[in-house]
Amino acid sequence: MTGTSQMQVSDEVAITIDGMNKWYGSFHVLRDINLTVYQGERIVICGPSGSGKSTLIRCINALEEHQQGTITVDGTLLSSDLKNVDKIRSEVGMCFQHFNLFPHLTILENCTLAPIWVRKTPKKEAEERAMHFLEKVKIPDQANKYPGQLSGGQQQRVAIARSLCMMPRIMLFDEPTSALDPEMIKEVLDTMIELAEEGMTMLCVTHEMGFARQVANRVIFMDAGQIVEQNEPEAFFNNPQSERTQLFLSQILGH
Amino acid sequence: MSDKTTNPIAFVAKGTIPPAPPPASQAGVVKWVRDNLFSSVPNGVLTLVALAVIYLLLQKTVPWLVNGVWTTSSLNECREVLDGRVGACFSVLTERWHQLLYGFKYPADQYWRPNLALVLLLVAAAPVLFFDLPRKLLIFTGLYPFIAFWLIWGGTIMAPIVALVGFVAAGAVFQIYGRGSFALGFFGGIATALIVWTLGGMLIPEGASDNAMLQAVPSRDLGGFMLNLMLGVTCVSLSLPLGIALALGRQSDMPLIKWICVVFIEFVRGVPLITLLFVASVMLAYFFPPDATVDLFLRVVIMITLFSAAYIAEVIRGGLAALPKGQYEAADSLGLDYPQAMRLIILPQALKISIPGIVNVAVGLFKDTTLVSVISMFDLVGMIRGPILASTEWNGVYWELLGFAAFLFFIVCYGISQYSQWLERRLATDHR
Numbered sequence: 001m002t003g004t005s006q007m008q009v010s011d012e013v014a015i016t017i018d019g020m021n022k023w024y025g026s027f028h029v030l031r032d033i034n035l036t037v038y039q040g041e042r043i044v045i046c047g048p049s050g051s052g053k054s055t056l057i058r059c060i061n062a063l064e065e066h067q068q069g070t071i072t073v074d075g076t077l078l079s080s081d082l083k084n085v086d087k088i089r090s091e092v093g094m095c096f097q098h099f100n101l102f103p104h105l106t107i108l109e110n111c112t113l114a115p116i117w118v119r120k121t122p123k124k125e126a127e128e129r130a131m132h133f134l135e136k137v138k139i140p141d142q143a144n145k146y147p148g149q150l151s152g153g154q155q156q157r158v159a160i161a162r163s164l165c166m167m168p169r170i171m172l173f174d175e176p177t178s179a180l181d182p183e184m185i186k187e188v189l190d191t192m193i194e195l196a197e198e199g200m201t202m203l204c205v206t207h208e209m210g211f212a213r214q215v216a217n218r219v220i221f222m223d224a225g226q227i228v229e230q231n232e233p234e235a236f237f238n239n240p241q242s243e244r245t246q247l248f249l250s251q252i253l254g255h
Numbered sequence: 256m257s258d259k260t261t262n263p264i265a266f267v268a269k270g271t272i273p274p275a276p277p278p279a280s281q282a283g284v285v286k287w288v289r290d291n292l293f294s295s296v297p298n299g300v301l302t303l304v305a306l307a308v309i310y311l312l313l314q315k316t317v318p319w320l321v322n323g324v325w326t327t328s329s330l331n332e333c334r335e336v337l338d339g340r341v342g343a344c345f346s347v348l349t350e351r352w353h354q355l356l357y358g359f360k361y362p363a364d365q366y367w368r369p370n371l372a373l374v375l376l377l378v379a380a381a382p383v384l385f386f387d388l389p390r391k392l393l394i395f396t397g398l399y400p401f402i403a404f405w406l407i408w409g410g411t412i413m414a415p416i417v418a419l420v421g422f423v424a425a426g427a428v429f430q431i432y433g434r435g436s437f438a439l440g441f442f443g444g445i446a447t448a449l450i451v452w453t454l455g456g457m458l459i460p461e462g463a464s465d466n467a468m469l470q471a472v473p474s475r476d477l478g479g480f481m482l483n484l485m486l487g488v489t490c491v492s493l494s495l496p497l498g499i500a501l502a503l504g505r506q507s508d509m510p511l512i513k514w515i516c517v518v519f520i521e522f523v524r525g526v527p528l529i530t531l532l533f534v535a536s537v538m539l540a541y542f543f544p545p546d547a548t549v550d551l552f553l554r555v556v557i558m559i560t561l562f563s564a565a566y567i568a569e570v571i572r573g574g575l576a577a578l579p580k581g582q583y584e585a586a587d588s589l590g591l592d593y594p595q596a597m598r599l600i601i602l603p604q605a606l607k608i609s610i611p612g613i614v615n616v617a618v619g620l621f622k623d624t625t626l627v628s629v630i631s632m633f634d635l636v637g638m639i640r641g642p643i644l645a646s647t648e649w650n651g652v653y654w655e656l657l658g659f660a661a662f663l664f665f666i667v668c669y670g671i672s673q674y675s676q677w678l679e680r681r682l683a684t685d686h687r
């Protein structure tokens with residue numbers, strides 16, 4: 001066990017999901033999800049493809065609507081009220097599998113756009129903050145390039161910096177390394193580890209089990225729209241209880 | 256030696272090879288001609304055929320152009336001067352120059368007004384077309400429509416001022432109330448503008464235009480290429496925002512808005528422009544209050560604008576559809592609201608993709624302005640077909656007149672096309 005997992009987790013609640021269900025048409029994607037995330041927790045979500053991991057974290061910042069149950073983020077109840085939705089989205093950062101940088105804007109503009117327009121930060125201050133976070137993800141020298149000129153790993157780190165510029169209290173990651181070549185995965189994971197060490201609340205869908213062991217203080221296993229098992233990483237990997245978890249782990253770690 | 260037989264792969268270069276020019280047969284004109292014109296027998300034959308065709312064309316047109324007569328005052332005089340030689344009768348262009356450009360009723364001592372309006376148009380369009388120019392210039396662009404209206408139509412200066420005040424008041428209402436609720440700001444703005452215009456209209460005294468600084472010129476006195484340019488510029492600049500609104504409306508989540516947009520687009524695209532123009536010239540009056548006499552120019556502008564807006568909407572819809580869903584999601588996840596996401600993220604990219612299509616529509620629209628000649632407006636083609644060709648002096652000068660019309664339109668359309676290519680290159684950021 002490294003030091004990371006023993007880091008302080010406060011008893012202040014960041015996210016509460018209570019009896020949440022979601023359907024795509026008549027297809028029941030998420031079934032009775034109950035989850036409480038505390039401030040400073042680092043949660044890794046894994047599970048087979050199509051099990052609803054992306055859908056779950058996309059519900060948290062209302063990129064997807066849920067049909068039943070409640071989601072409360074930082075004390076704000078997620079409802080169809082657009083004010084609440086915008087408030088939650090500006091508190092919650094998100095990184096996507098395919099980065100989704102804005103190709104018509106420079107790296108710096110990508111990072112300053114939301115602070116300037118959503119938070120009404122003065123331009124100069126927003127640029128200073130953007131440079132600060134670009135330094136943190138170790139690419140300040142690319143600030144005036146366009147996303148298309150950067151490697152995948154660099155783009156994903158810019159995407160992380162872009163989210164951080166909004167000063168989020170929670171970060172969501174949806175398979176941030178799945179679209180990357182192996183040699184670039186490490187640079188992105190290092191950035192995420194650094195973020196975790198600073199106490200950011202993180203929900204991370206990933207199959208990087210090394211990352212889960214090192215950083216997570218809870219691992220959640222999903223299958224067929226359900227949370228099947230959750231535990232501390234040590235216990236989760238060494239002593240999985242459910243048969244489905246065992247099968248999944250043997251497949252993913254077995255080769 | 257024995258090394259070589261045992262290890263045939265090993266090799267070491269003996270010194271450096273100095274750079275040398277390519278052999279003569281591989282460079283210069285000879286190579287270019289051989290590669291591009293005579294690379295094989297069929298290509299050689301095609302080259303010769305093409306040269307023959309070009310020669311035949313030039314053999315006919317060059318003497319026609321060179322022998323052209325510029326100073327006579329009728330076609331018969333042209334024929335006398337030419338005395339049987341091949342030659343164009345360009346005198347019609349010099350003699351009817353003002354009619355071709357301004358129509359035959361615009362007061363001749365007032366030609367400076369449309370000329371000035373055209374020069375100012377270039378100034379007003381510059382900051383829109385070349386966005387590296389200082390943004391402050393856009394203020395003049397905003398004022399330009401009112402200035403141009405006053406210059407071209409003349410009459411009391413109160414009319415454009417009241418119109419401007421109406422727009423400014425509507426904009427202010429939208430700024431103040433639109434923040435809370437878009438619908439309130441939008442409809443409040445429209446209502447404000449209507450109120451200002453009605454009140455302002457009552458304030459302008461009857462006959463204010465009679466002794467105005469600029470002599471009033473009614474719309475039916477406009478004509479010539481000026482009319483084509485006016486219709487083209489007005490309709491393109493109105494149909495672009497309308498097309499964007501229709502494209503966004505078509506993919507709206509609100510069924511009513513979506514339906515209105517779909518029905519409108521499909522209907523307008525399914526009707527020939529010429530039909531819409533006839534509607535404008537005879538029937539549109541039914542849709543306005545009975546005592547309102549809506550200017551024919553305005554009616555035509557409305558119809559052409561609606562027509563090309565429907566096409567532009569479809570072009571932009573293609574651009575919107577080409578954007579990955581991730582762009583919408585990234586914008587949403589950063590907390591941008593709908594207008595911000597559209598303005599800052601989605602539209603800049605979608606419009607960039609749509610540039611070739613939009614330019615296509617704009618060029619088509621500009622050329623379609625000549626259709627107004629069939630509803631007895633005397634644009635460039637209307638002037639040629641009507642007053643000029645019907646006159647006894649110039650009856651029968653087809654090539655020169657229509658060639659001139661084609662030449663004017665070609666210059667403008669080629670300019671638009673070159674601009675759009677420059678714009679595409681200037682905006683290319685993502686595929687390097």
Ligand SMILES: Nc1ncnc2c1ncn2[C@@H]1O[C@H](COP(=O)(O)OP(=O)(O)O)[C@@H](O)[C@H]1O
Pocket residue numbers: 024027029047048049050051052053054055056
């Ligand atoms: N927009 C959608 N419409 C219908 N079905 C969807 C949609 N998005 C995802 N699904 C389905 O929902 C299930 C869960 O998807 P997802 O959350 O992306 O899974 P995961 O991220 O775990 O691979 C999958 O079976 C997928 O086919």
Ligand SMILES: [Mg+2]
Pocket residue numbers: 053054055175
């Ligand atoms: Mg997924």
